[in-house]
Every structure is written in C-alpha cells, then in structure tokens.
Amino acid sequence: MGLFSITQIWLAIKLMGQFETWLTTLLGASGAACVMLALVLFREEQRELLLNPLKDISKEVHTDEIAKQGRGAWMGIAIWFIAMIFGTIAI
Numbered sequence: 292m293g294l295f296s297i298t299q300i301w302l303a304i305k306l307m308g309q310f311e312t313w314l315t316t317l318l319g320a321s322g323a324a325c326v327m328l329a330l331v332l333f334r335e336e337q338r339e340l341l342l343n344p345l346k347d348i349s350k351e352v353h354t355d356e357i358a359k360q361g362r363g364a365w366m367g368i369a370i371w372f373i374a375m376i377f378g379t380i381a382i
Contacts, residue, residue, distance in 0.1 A: 294371050301375060305382055 294368065298371075298375070301378075305379070
C-alpha cells in the first residue's frame with residue numbers, strides 16, 4: 292500500500308507543473324481512494340466473519356511456513372525502486 296502512495300506522489304510531482312494542481316490532484320484522488328479501499332476491506336472482512344466466525348480460533352501455522360514469510364517482499368520493493376528510477380529518467 293505504501294508503494295502505491297509513494298508512486299502516486301512521485302507521479303503527481305513529476306507530471307504536474309503547478310503546485311496547486313498537483314496538490315489538489317494528490318489529496319483529492321488519494322482521499323477518495325483511501326475511503327473506497329477502507330469500505331471494500333471492511334465489507335470483505337464483515338462478509339468473511341459471517342461466513343466463518345471461528346476462522347481465528349482454528350489456525351495451525353508450521354514453523355517452516357513462518358520462516359518463509361517476507362522473502363519476496365524485498366525483491367518487490369527493489370523492482371519497484373528500479374522502475375521508479377527508470378521512470379524518472381524516461382519522463
């Protein structure tokens with residue numbers, strides 16, 4: 292989620308010439324997107340809770356699965372950063 296926000300800020304600053312324009316675009320679009328995302332996630336969580344109210348009680352997580360968590364996250368961040376650098380050069 293944070294990468295999308297940073298990307299949106301970068302694009303707004305890079306592509307908008309006037310201060311007022313990119314500030315209005317950034318806050319207006321981000322605010323609407325955050326509210327809609329919050330509503331969608333809230334509805335999905337409520338629907339999931341109604342379908343399976345005991346989902347939090349009966350979870351079994353193995354130690355090898357815990358060790359595998361987060362391995363691909365840094366690779367995704369690195370690819371995003373490289374794309375931002377190339378985007379800065381290209382635009």
